Each structure stands twice: as C-alpha cells, then as structure tokens.
Amino acid sequence: xxxPLLQILARIRSDADYRNSSNFVEDGLLDSFDMxxxxxxxxxxxxxxxxxxxxxxxxxxxxxxxxKLLAKNGASL
Amino acid sequence: MxxxxxxxxxxxxxxxxxxxxxxxxxxxxxxxxxxIACDCLKSLADTGLPVHAIQNDPSPFxxxxxxxxxxxxxxxxxxxxxxLTNHFLSIQQPTLVVSANNAWxxxxxxxxxxxxxxxxxxxxxxxxxxxxxxxxxAIFSGDPFTGATWHQIDTGIDTGPIIAQKTVPITPQTTxxxxxxxxxxxxxxxxxxxxxxxxxWNLPNARPKDRLTEYHSSHASPAEGLLDPTWPxxxxxxxxxxxxxxxxxxxxxPRLLLSQPDPDACPVINRYFLHxxxxxxxxxxxxxxxxxxxxxxxxxxxxxxx
Numbered sequence: 001x002x003x004p005l006l007q008i009l010a011r012i013r014s015d016a017d018y019r020n021s022s023n024f025v026e027d028g029l030l031d032s033f034d035m036x037x038x039x040x041x042x043x044x045x046x047x048x049x050x051x052x053x054x055x056x057x058x059x060x061x062x063x064x065x066x067x068k069l070l071a072k073n074g075a076s077l
Numbered sequence: 078m079x080x081x082x083x084x085x086x087x088x089x090x091x092x093x094x095x096x097x098x099x100x101x102x103x104x105x106x107x108x109x110x111x112x113i114a115c116d117c118l119k120s121l122a123d124t125g126l127p128v129h130a131i132q133n134d135p136s137p138f139x140x141x142x143x144x145x146x147x148x149x150x151x152x153x154x155x156x157x158x159x160x161l162t163n164h165f166l167s168i169q170q171p172t173l174v175v176s177a178n179n180a181w182x183x184x185x186x187x188x189x190x191x192x193x194x195x196x197x198x199x200x201x202x203x204x205x206x207x208x209x210x211x212x213x214x215a216i217f218s219g220d221p222f223t224g225a226t227w228h229q230i231d232t233g234i235d236t237g238p239i240i241a242q243k244t245v246p247i248t249p250q251t252t253x254x255x256x257x258x259x260x261x262x263x264x265x266x267x268x269x270x271x272x273x274x275x276x277x278w279n280l281p282n283a284r285p286k287d288r289l290t291e292y293h294s295s296h297a298s299p300a301e302g303l304l305d306p307t308w309p310x311x312x313x314x315x316x317x318x319x320x321x322x323x324x325x326x327x328x329x330x331p332r333l334l335l336s337q338p339d340p341d342a343c344p345v346i347n348r349y350f351l352h353x354x355x356x357x358x359x360x361x362x363x364x365x366x367x368x369x370x371x372x373x374x375x376x377x378x379x380x381x382x383x
Contacts, residue, residue: 031140033112033258040254040323049347055324 005063008041018063025057035060042066046075100276102126102173102194107141109179110134113198115144116265117175120272122150126173131155131164133181168192173275176230177264185232194278195230198268200260202226202242204285207235208293210327212256215247217299217319219311222246223256225264227271229280234292238282240275243267249314252321296328303334303343304380310373317349317378333369333380344369344382351378 009018016029024030030038038060039050050073059069070077104127107118114130118141121128130145130152145152155161158181165174165187176183176197183195201211203226206218215223224244229237243263247256274280299319308316320331332343347366353376371378 028140028143031112031115032136033261036323036325037254037258043324043348050324052324 003063004045005066008038008045011041012038021062023061025061030060038066042070042075046070048073048075100126101171101278102276103170104129105173105175106131107175107177108133108181109175109177110136110139110141111178111261112140113261113264114141114175114177114179116261117177117198117268118144118150120265120269121173121175122147124272124276125149126276129153131161133161133179162187165193166190173278175268182234183230188230188232196227196240196275197230197235197237198264199226199228199235200257200264202244203228203235203239204287204290206293207290209295210253210293210297212253212260213299213319213328214293216251216253216256217315219315220247223260225260225267227264227267227275229282231284236284238280238284240280241267241271249311250318252318252323253327254321254323254325257322298328298331301340302329302331303340304331304346305334306371310376310378313371313378314351317346317351321349333382346380347383348381349378351376353377 006018009016012034013029016024018024018029021027021029025035035055035057039055042048043050048070050069054069054073059065067077105121107114107121107128107130110132111134114132118128118130127149128145128151130141130150132139132141132152132154133156135154135156142152155164161181162184165183168190169192172193174193174195176195178198187193188195199207199211200223201207201215202222202224205220206214206223212223222244224242226242227240228235229240231237243266245256245259245263251259268275299316302320304313304316306313317331320328322328331346332340333346334340334343366381366383369380369382371380
C-alpha cells in the first residue's frame, strides 16, 4: 500500500476495504467519528487547516473526493 | 489502539458476575448517537432482542439510522427534552435502555418508570472525572491511565453503581481526540463482553464510596483555557493535548497568556507542534498565522497564533 492517503485511511479503520468501495460513508466504512479522526490526521500530515464548511460526507466519499478536499485546502499532493 | 484491561478493584470484576439464562427484557433501546451507540445497537441486535435506536443528537453524519436498518431494529430522532420524557414515560414493557454518547440528563420521573432499566457509558474511570469532556481532564491532570465505565443510572450525574471498567493508558503524546476514540473502543469491547450479564440484569448494585468527586461542566477548560508560557514543559504539553480535539469544537481553542489583562485579547492558538529543539516545525500555510516558539532545554513548542 504505497498511496499515502490509503495508509492514513488504514490507520483510521484497518479492517475497511477502501479499494472496493464506491462510497466510504454510504458503505459504512467511515462514520462521523472516523471523519473527525481522518480530518485531524490529514491536517497534521499535510500541515493544513481544513475549512469547517468542508466537513460534509460528500468530501469523504472516495479517494478522489478526499484528494480534492486536500487540494482545495492548500495541501501539496 | 493500546491494550486495555478490566480494572481490578475499581469495580466488580467481570468474572465474579454470575450469568443468568433468563432475560427480563422484551426490548432494548439505544439512546444517544455516534460510534458507541452504533456498536451497542449491533451487539444487541445480534442477540435477537428487538432494538429501538433513539438518536438525540441531530448530527447529519451519524450512522445510527444506517446501522438500525436491520431486522428487528428501528430508529427515530427525538431531540427535544419533553418528547424524550414523554416517550420514556409511555413505555410499559420491560426495557433495557443503553445510554451511549447521550447528553440528555434523564429526569427522576423517567428513572422511576418500573418498566425501564438504564445503563450509561462514561469515558473515564468513575468516580474520577464525572461530567463532560473527561478525556481533557484526565490528560491535563497527568493521569497515567483513564478508561471506559459502564454504570447504572441514578438521579446523580455519573454516580450510579459501576458495572465494569476497562483501562486505557495515556502516553505523553495522547491527545483528547485520540483518547475519545480509545475509550469508545474500550467501551464497545466491554459492552460486548458484559452483554449476557446486562441482559440478565444480574449486576452489582454498590455505589462507589467517593462517588461525589469533582464534576466537570461542559464549559470548563483547564486553566480557563489560557496557556502560561512559563509553565514547565510537561504541563505545557498536557494542556495543549488536553484541548486537542482535532477539527471538533468541543471546547474553545486555547489562548496564549501574554501581558494582556483581558483574556479575550490573548491570541488564539490554532495549532501546536511539540518538537525536538533541532528540528524545525512545519511552516504555517495560512498567511494570517504567526508563530510563537517556547524553548525548553531539549524540546520546543511552536504555536501558530491568530
């Protein structure tokens, strides 16, 4: 698992199969607290502050959605 | 997750609680929200008992409704105190009520309903750190460990007879957010272990001797939320980590105490980095942030202020 984002997600929920999910939230892989933990990890890893208005399930549904969220909040990917 | 163990001596040990094959309950209610409520609902549903989830936190992120979408389970949102009171007063069939991440203080007249038996999850080793934001107070107090407590509910706040507890260690790096997650996991594991005893309602009934310990209100912050840069490093670290709930606004962000007489004029600490004195911290990406460095012999703390 070389994708750093997948590594962070695996730390949040090690038993979740993110690769075979089309929507992490709807598939029950990430709950509200996971999204909080993920946001905290992303902020520390990428030295950014994620805008509170971006804290919506749509921004955590897929890897691409999370990458867009990071880019929007100034992360260097 | 750190290893957790049942606390010996702090409450009745699990292995001394004798199970009973008979359950007096014909249904269960999970009251609250968040992950711990979902986990309890799943464990209860696996027993075949009808389970009704009552969510009283209108968070759009909660998966409780999603989790309740299974056989013999139902869900409803009740977030007004009067509606909750009326609902629980109307119940006549024997019901186990599991309060998990529930901020509603259940009124005495509801507790007096003879059809209901209540248990609650609290994220500390009661009787220590009753009230709100217990992980904050456990970290700031320098406790080497805290944990999860399941207890019966009485008319006090977090004072009912303790059913069982599980410890979680606090390391010099643990933040409040991490501790919330670790205590929730410990509580879920403990609930699954305890379930046969809970369903038979064969539980210890002794209250802790010193049950009326200090109570933490929802608005209280350590040191009133002001970081004094003259503190020794361990206290600086504990203070910052105790208020670190990541993106959650559980408590107001801490402020740096400088020379201002008015605490509201002290700058807000947006982020902090505990680092080796020889290693520079990351650069702030927000242009309106400025940094303030507190030096100690081997360690530095860089604060991003706003």
